[in-house]
Amino acid sequence: MVVLEEENKLAERDRALEEIAARLGVRAERGRRFAELTSLRVGGAIDWVIAPDTEEQAAAIVHELDRAGIGWRPLGSGSNVLADDGDHHYVVLNLSNMKGEVRIDGELVSVCAGYSLPRLCIDVARGGLSGIEGLGGIPGTVGGALWMNAGAYGHEIGTVTENVRVARDGKVVEIPGESIQWNYRHTSFKEGELLLGATLRLKPDEPELIKVRMDDAKSRRLATQPHGSRSAGCFFKNPPASSVGTGKMIDNMGMKGQRRGSAVVSPVHANFIVTEGENARAEDALALAEEIRERVRREQGIELEYEVELWRAKPSTDDTEKSSEESVDELERKES
Ligand SMILES: Cc1cc2nc3c(=O)[nH]c(=O)nc-3n(C[C@H](O)[C@H](O)[C@H](O)COP(=O)(O)OP(=O)(O)OC[C@H]3O[C@@H](n4cnc5c(N)ncnc54)[C@H](O)[C@@H]3O)c2cc1C
16 A cells, blocks of 8 residues: 555656656656666666756756655766665756866866866866866766865865855856865765856966876876776775874775675775676675774774765665665764
8 A cells, every 4th residue: 555655656756757857858767777877886776867958957957856846866977976776766867968168267167067077177287277187087077076075186176166056946056165165075065955067266387287297196096096997986084083094094904805795895995995797786885885894993993984975765665675775774873
């Protein structure tokens, strides 16, 4: 009976969603999986994936979804997300098509949220603008980088962000960068806030010099991190009170190469969990991550915090799915 009610609700939601997508002329797809949309290549089925092309379209879409009470989450390149293996009964707003064009006006650079961050770093370096060359090796979109305040090799996106365009009441609204708290891999943006684009303020410099610094950051990355593997970058944040980075800490415990089914602690960088095989499971990566946290807690007295975002499927009456959700619930409880 409960299952039938749930099915009816979903069917009603599907009709509303198809109507909204058709009215706004936005592509809406079924049958996609997180395993196709995230860099870890794991994660279950998604009810709907909507891919807007423009900032205006994206703002209108989320407004309509909110009004209709339909749950949604924004996704860029999925390079910092670990979605569990359950069926995710919400809409994923895939922003990687919303690329637009980079507009450069003196030191100001305006870019859409779906634009590739590595691509942007190359564009501005060629245009003789400095300030983000350390970020050149970070996969993902500008929107994902803003959300997480992505950073590497002395640069963080938040420090050069003049303003951010967000979706409010169906419109594109600009908010000043200084009104946002840019912390270590965390910002004050609230759940449900859609970032549409940003204007960065960079500094003029010789393109050749910027390129040298960008190449240097890239080669340091290549020397210390796995490449060509399926990962989400660093799995855990570095603990603020520790002088030893998380990677070194895990390495010191001899956990490089440790495996749980399809998930392995990278032999190159111990803070990277990589997945292997056609049918890799999020469950394996989560179990391995928890094993690491448990040992660090026991042996170092430190509570590691996830840098990767854990996305869980909505509650369901299905037993199998429920148990996989409970394990993520448990993770979130431990995390806090
Ligand atoms: C090999 C590798 C190396 C990495 N190295 C680094 C590094 O050095 N430094 C670093 O900081 N990160 C690093 N990362 C992590 C990741 O690349 C960054 O966090 C990146 O900025 C995420 O961008 P994305 O588009 O993939 O975001 P996603 O993974 O798609 O999303 C991440 C979060 O941002 C939210 N989000 C995405 N777009 C929007 C939007 N438009 N509006 C609102 N919310 C949005 C999502 O909902 C999610 O909560 C690495 C990842 C990999 C795979």
